[in-house]
Amino acid sequence: NGGALVRLLQEGTCKLEEIGSYSEEELHCLLRQCGIPFGAEDSRDQLCFSLLALYESVQNGARARQPPPHLTGGKIYKMCPHQVVCGSKYLVRGESALDHVDLLVSSRHWPPVYVVDMATPVALCADLCYPELTNQMWGRNQGCFSSPTEPPVSVSCPELLDQHYTVDMSEAEHSVQHPVTKTATRRIVHAGTQPSPGDPSAGHHSLALCPELAPYAAILSSFADSKPNSVRQRPIAFDNATHYYLYNRLMDFLTSREIVNRQIHDIVQSCQPGEVVIRDTLYRLGVAQIKTETEEDAEEEEVATAA
Incomplete structure (x- = not known):
């Protein structure tokens, strides 16, 4: 139990730097709490090794099954709900929780909610690799909506509602606070409805626990049959690593551009006279009102009259 x-x-109950000074009784107690089996005949060194092995497994992120020798591990994508690629990582070996943590750490801002199948391993890996950062983002909740030591409960997160925001760009560049939600809180969740029997905290990471995220459940389920996903899942063989990298970068760019262009087209169609499509400081699409010369002249006349 990672x-x-x-x-x-x-909590400071276990300090790995002091593990060499723990008695066998103390090690037995720690192993029991972590659900690690041990034998009465196990030596003190074996007990220490069992504890350190669990730590290493969580920190490095347990890997999924390895790909065949002649194939890569593919790619993992960080996408917005519209399937525009915000980041990606090429995998040589099988996917691991650490790969997702690397992807998150490379982001300018961690997303308020990161949806991934292996939610628990990713959150625990982040806790061990970046304890100071995760302490600000979810404290001791391990990326869950509520404490994993208590029964899972529904949690309202009004800051996640889709609404118009005023972005304060005067905030520090490396602030943990997200510029849109105005909070440092982050969650690592999965969209599955059936908790994994081997993961006691899987139920705490369920997307269904947050009513504000309900609309995204249908969006996520539609990904599998979408055109961008079919393009990205198409297997292609390359003999040259550079060509493999460039091809995938190009496909990411083209599929994302197609989605954004479609969004821009839809917004333009709904624009009224005097309105234009803009991007704000966070590159989000929006609509701005253009003042005509007649309106500006009228405002100047009003100012002159008032004076």
């Missing part, structure tokens, strides 16, 4: 180990480390 979550139990992370909790013990956060």
Whole structure:
């Protein structure tokens, strides 16, 4: 149970730098709390190794099954709900939780909600690799909506509602606070409805626990049959690593551009006279009102009259 180990480390009950000074009784207690089996005949070194092995497994992110020797591990994408690629990572080996943490850390801002199948391993890996950062983002909740030590409950997150925001760009560039939600809170969730029997905290990471995220459940389920996904999932063989990289970068760019162009077209169609499509400081699409010369002259006359 990696979550139990992370909790013990956060509480200071277990300090790996002092593991060499722990008695066998103390090690037995820690192993029991983490659900690690051990034998009565196990030596003290074996007990320490079992604990360190769990730590290493969580920190490095347990990998999914490895790809065949002649294939790469593919790519992982960080996408917005419209399937525009915000970031990606090429995988040589099988996908791991650490790959997702690398992708998140490379982002300018961690998304308020990151949806991934392996939500629990990703959150725990982040807790061990970046404890100070995750302490600001979710404290000891391990990326969940509520404490994983308590039964899962529905949690309202009004800051996640789709609405118009005023963005304060005077905030520090590397602030943990998200520029849109105005909060440092982040969550790592999955869209599955059936908790994994081998993951005691899987239910706490469920997207269904947040009513504000309900509209996204249908969006996520539609990804599998979408055109961008079919393009990205198409297997292609390359003999040259450079060509493989450039091809995938080009496909990411073209599929994302097609989506954005369609969005711009839809907005232009709905624009009224005097309105134009703009991008704000966060590159989001919006509509701005253009003042005509007649309106500006009228305002100047009003100012002159008032004076």
